[in-house]
Amino acid sequence: MKVMVCLKQVPHQDARLDVNSDGTWIQEDNIKFEINSYDTYAIEEALRLKDAGDAEVVVVSIGPDRVTQALRTALGMGADRAVHVNDAAAQGADALGTAKILAAVAKEEGADVIFTGLMADDDNASAIPPMVAELLDMPSATGVTATEISEASIKVERELEGGALEVVELPKPCLIAIQTGANQVRYASLKGIMQAKKKPVDVKTLADLGVADSAGHAHNKATINKISVPAKGDTAEILEGSTDEIVTQLVGKIKELGLL
Amino acid sequence: MLADPLNSPEHELFRETARKFTEQELRPRAREFDEMGRFDKSLFKDMGDLGMLGLRYDPQYGGAGLDWSYTSVLYEEIGRSDNAGVTMGISVHTDMATPSLAEFGSEDLKQEFLVPAIAGEMVSAIAVTEPDAGSDVSGIRTRAIRDGDDWVINGSKIYITNAATADWLCLLAVTDPEAGYGGVSQILVPTDVPGFRYDLLDKIGNWGSDTGQLYFEDVRVPVAHTIGDIGRGFQQQMVQFQDERLVACVSSIAGSLFLWEETRRWAEERVLFGKPLSKMQNTQFKMVELFTQLAAAKELTQACVRKRVSGEDATDLITMAKLFCGRVCRQVADECIQFHGGYGYMKESMAGRAFVDSRLISIGGGSDETMLHYMAKQLGF
Ligand SMILES: Cc1cc2nc3c(=O)[nH]c(=O)nc-3n(C[C@H](O)[C@H](O)[C@H](O)COP(=O)(O)OP(=O)(O)OC[C@H]3O[C@@H](n4cnc5c(N)ncnc54)[C@H](O)[C@@H]3O)c2cc1C
Numbered sequence: 001m002k003v004m005v006c007l008k009q010v011p012h013q014d015a016r017l018d019v020n021s022d023g024t025w026i027q028e029d030n031i032k033f034e035i036n037s038y039d040t041y042a043i044e045e046a047l048r049l050k051d052a053g054d055a056e057v058v059v060v061s062i063g064p065d066r067v068t069q070a071l072r073t074a075l076g077m078g079a080d081r082a083v084h085v086n087d088a089a090a091q092g093a094d095a096l097g098t099a100k101i102l103a104a105v106a107k108e109e110g111a112d113v114i115f116t117g118l119m120a121d122d123d124n125a126s127a128i129p130p131m132v133a134e135l136l137d138m139p140s141a142t143g144v145t146a147t148e149i150s151e152a153s154i155k156v157e158r159e160l161e162g163g164a165l166e167v168v169e170l171p172k173p174c175l176i177a178i179q180t181g182a183n184q185v186r187y188a189s190l191k192g193i194m195q196a197k198k199k200p201v202d203v204k205t206l207a208d209l210g211v212a213d214s215a216g217h218a219h220n221k222a223t224i225n226k227i228s229v230p231a232k233g234d235t236a237e238i239l240e241g242s243t244d245e246i247v248t249q250l251v252g253k254i255k256e257l258g259l260l
Numbered sequence: 261m262l263a264d265p266l267n268s269p270e271h272e273l274f275r276e277t278a279r280k281f282t283e284q285e286l287r288p289r290a291r292e293f294d295e296m297g298r299f300d301k302s303l304f305k306d307m308g309d310l311g312m313l314g315l316r317y318d319p320q321y322g323g324a325g326l327d328w329s330y331t332s333v334l335y336e337e338i339g340r341s342d343n344a345g346v347t348m349g350i351s352v353h354t355d356m357a358t359p360s361l362a363e364f365g366s367e368d369l370k371q372e373f374l375v376p377a378i379a380g381e382m383v384s385a386i387a388v389t390e391p392d393a394g395s396d397v398s399g400i401r402t403r404a405i406r407d408g409d410d411w412v413i414n415g416s417k418i419y420i421t422n423a424a425t426a427d428w429l430c431l432l433a434v435t436d437p438e439a440g441y442g443g444v445s446q447i448l449v450p451t452d453v454p455g456f457r458y459d460l461l462d463k464i465g466n467w468g469s470d471t472g473q474l475y476f477e478d479v480r481v482p483v484a485h486t487i488g489d490i491g492r493g494f495q496q497q498m499v500q501f502q503d504e505r506l507v508a509c510v511s512s513i514a515g516s517l518f519l520w521e522e523t524r525r526w527a528e529e530r531v532l533f534g535k536p537l538s539k540m541q542n543t544q545f546k547m548v549e550l551f552t553q554l555a556a557a558k559e560l561t562q563a564c565v566r567k568r569v570s571g572e573d574a575t576d577l578i579t580m581a582k583l584f585c586g587r588v589c590r591q592v593a594d595e596c597i598q599f600h601g602g603y604g605y606m607k608e609s610m611a612g613r614a615f616v617d618s619r620l621i622s623i624g625g626g627s628d629e630t631m632l633h634y635m636a637k638q639l640g641f
Binding site: 189 | 272274276310312315
């Protein structure tokens, strides 16, 4: 069985972020990057399949040279191979373009199961997983908190609104977008890190994947006009009263906002 | 660009693992370890599984066969555990109590004690200091008398880190009182032997480590438990001290840098006289001065690491680094308390804890005066 994990390298959660000069993205120079937190759970879920049987785990990432570090981390955790789509044309691709690239890799790899994170820490879009599944004509499930694999299908538990759970069974091949907290993510051991040195990382361009004419920033359907830091507001409301009264008011407010 | 052999992609990946481990397993429980007065022993096993406990040791015994640059990476991260006691407890095991066994121990002894130590299934302690002999190591009196194939040990050791946690000790004992420096041996003593007991000591800082006084009353261990040759203990311990001092430099400067970063954050958030503390020139100048001291200490430490990696003798440089790092850490802690004002004086404040914790660096592993005394001799005074 071949399991593919899509991972994105995002700015480190502790990085100080500044908007770039034309206001369309953040300043990426001199900041640290890490694997999108959702994707770490996806890697772990894939590695558990490998631990349990004979799965080959291939990790895939799109991005510049720095992405090698994320792929190496995944290899150090136990993935078998990596595919690095490193092509300037892919920089700034929109969700659909990115999905096309990932779908092309999945097709080339003949993946039986594709794991992704539910969303990316940086753009929060949650758009790519279902798009990849759609492009490959595969069933997919998002917000997955547990998986149980059998010969021809995967049973998954999905998180619904209000904490309810849904159990869905998907025939293989399929795509599963993992929720954070689904498992306890392992660390890359020193032994794993040293073994990763010898594991192959295939570098591909959009032309290699046959998507140069359909994916990449030149083919974007959506463009980012502007990103900005929200202006500091002065609408804070101070709740007054005893602790009990404050708690009651606070719960009321949260309910009012439909958050509870 | 030329590849830096001390900062390869593998170093970076290992740093990532060490940092995540520190952030997820150590730091969130830092105050819990203080309450417990020791580290959670089960975490040694986790660290063993990740390959952290035998970085420089032979793969034949489960080690990674790497060099000091990896030890440096590990303690640059563990030093940020927000618990100097825990950092010390771990480093005693990896770099203060096990190096002699790995370098001089017999095959049998290594199989029985080094293999589980690297796996994190056994924890070690180094037992040198005595109530009447610390800086003057040659003044130790704990006596091992040979009785057939056994040593019979009597005496006491004090201020011993990992006293309650340790499964075995690297004990320095007198095996021939007539022979001076040549009458001292390193003996591996399992802590479950009859006649061994300990009392825990109450310290002003480093609460997360179990420091104790050890007592040996007719403790019997096989003579085969001697680490290296009988009578070579003093020299072997002097070699072992080099790892001890260097790991103390790396981890203490890492902890101090972490305190500096947290203090900066504090200064940016603390508003007085209508502006953040960090906007006052006094704060900026002091912070830069401290950063300069830390950079110098870090570079000196890295120079020691490079010497160790290239196999050169680093004793003089390590001695100076130990002296310098202790002083820098104390200065940083003192100034950082000042930036925190009253809060800095609270036990819960990182600066307050660092103030007492950092005081140890100039005492443990050889006091500042021991370093000065050695260097004065080296410089021909
Ligand atoms: C928290 C903690 C943990 C420790 N862990 C361990 C451990 O795990 N294993 C272990 O064996 N030991 C351990 N020690 C002991 C430590 O190594 C000793 O305390 C240290 O070596 C100093 O020895 P001493 O306490 O006997 O002081 P002394 O030797 O009595 O020295 C007292 C003072 O005399 C001065 N002095 C020393 N030498 C000279 C000199 N040549 N010239 C002028 N002045 C001098 C110094 O100011 C020194 O501080 C630990 C200590 C502490 C506090």
